[in-house]
Amino acid sequence: MHEYPITxxxxxxxxxxxxxxxxxxITEIRLKIGELSGLVPESLQIYFDMISQxxxxxxAKLVVVKIPIKFIxxxxxxxxxxVGGIYKCPICDSKDIKIINGNEYMIDSMEVE
Ligand SMILES: [Zn+2]
Structure with missing residues (x-):
C-alpha cells in the first residue's frame, strides 16, 4: 500500500x-490526486487519521480533487x-500518445484555525 508513506x-x-x-x-486539507496515481481517498483518510494523531x-478532513489523465x-x-479509458487521439485516431499527467499528487490548499 503506497498510501502510507504518501500520507x-x-x-x-x-x-x-x-x-x-x-x-x-488544521481543519481541512485539499489534495489534488491524479487518476493514474491509484491512490484511494478513503485509504488516505484512514492513514491520515492514524498519522496525524x-x-x-x-x-482534519481530507478533500480530494481528482486530476484527469491527459496525453499528447x-x-x-x-x-x-x-475518455472512457480509451487511450487514442480523438483528432487523428493515433494510438501513439504520451501521458503528460494523472500520476501526481499535491496539497492544493488547507483550512486552518
Ligand atoms: Zn493525433
Whole structure:
C-alpha cells in the first residue's frame, strides 16, 4: 500500500506549513490526486487519521480533487483527456500518445484555525 508513506508526507508538509503561518489547528486539507496515481481517498483518510494523531492536523478532513489523465498525441500534437479509458487521439485516431499527467499528487490548499 503506497498510501502510507504518501500520507506521512502530506501530514508532515501540512503541519509545517500551518505552523509557519501560526495556525493552531488544521481543519481541512485539499489534495489534488491524479487518476493514474491509484491512490484511494478513503485509504488516505484512514492513514491520515492514524498519522496525524497528536499533531495540529488531527481530525482534519481530507478533500480530494481528482486530476484527469491527459496525453499528447505524438502524431498531430493534439492534447486531450482520456475518455472512457480509451487511450487514442480523438483528432487523428493515433494510438501513439504520451501521458503528460494523472500520476501526481499535491496539497492544493488547507483550512486552518
Ligand atoms: Zn493525433
Amino acid at each position: 506521512q508526507s502530506i501530514v508532515q508538509i501540512s503541519n509545517e506549513e500551518a505552523l509557519k503561518h501560526g495556525a493552531k489547528k 497528536g499533531t495540529i492536523s488531527e481530525g 498525441c505524438n502524431n498531430c500534437g493534439n492534447e486531450s483527456g482520456v
